[in-house]
C-alpha cells in the first residue's frame with residue numbers, strides 16, 4: 001500500500017506557547033501561506049486559551065483547528081478539565097490524545113487515552129492518537145512491544161466505522177524537542193508495524209486508509225526524507241510549528 005492513496009496531514013502542536021493574540025497572529029500567517037500547499041490537510045493546535053481567537057481567524061478556511069487534550073467524561077465535577085463538547089463548540093475538528101508529555105508529565109495511562117478516544121469520537125471530534133517509546137525502551141529493543149501495547153489499548157472497543165478520520169501519530173519520546181530525529185527507515189519500520197496492528201484489528205480496508213503521522217524534531221530540512229517514506233503520511237510538529245515559515249515548509253515537503 002503506498003502513501004499516494006492517502007492525503008497527507010500536517011498538524012502543529014503549539015504546546016504551552018502563545019497568548020491568544022500571538023496565536024491569532026500565527027494562525028493568520030499560516031493561513032496566508034497555506035494556499036501554497038493545497039493538497040494536504042493542515043491542522044493547528046493552540047493551547048485552550050487560544051482556541052477562540054484562532055478559530056475566528058480560521059473560520060471558513062481550509063486550515064482546521066485542533067486541541068491538545070480533553071477529559072474523558074462529558075461534563076461534571078472535574079476542576080480544570082475541558083470536555084470534548086466544549087472543544088467542538090469552539091470550532092475544533094481534531095484533538096491530540098495520548099501525547100507523550102501528557103503520559104509522562106501528567107501520568108496519563110493507556111486506559112485514560114482509550115476513554116478519551118471514545119469520548120472524542122462519540123462527540124464528533126477526530127482524535128490524533130500519539131504513541132511512542134522512550135530511549136530506554138528503544139535501546140533495549142522493546143519499541144515494537146511498547147507501541148503494540150499502546151495501540152491495542154488506545155483502540156480497544158473502537159469500531160471500524162469510528163476509525164474513519166482518526167489519525168495515529170508515532171512520536172518516539174527520545175526525538176521530541178531534542179533535535180534527535182528518527183532515521184526515515186527507523187520511523188517507517190514502526191509506522192509499518194502500526195499499520196499491521198490496525199490491519200489485524202480492523203482489516204486491510206482500514207489499515208490502507210489510516211493516516212499515520214511521524215512526530216519528533218521534524219524540521220524543514222529533514223521533513224522530505226521522512227515524509228517520502230511509504231508508511232509516513234504526515235507530521236505532528238512541535239517547535240517548528242511556532243513559525244509559519246517552517247510549518248509551511250514542512251507542509252510543502254509533504255507534498256513534494
Ligand code: PGA
Nearest residue numbers: 176177216217237238239
Ligand atoms: P517537536 O515536538 O517537533 O518539538 O519535537 C513534536 C511533538 O511533541 O508533537
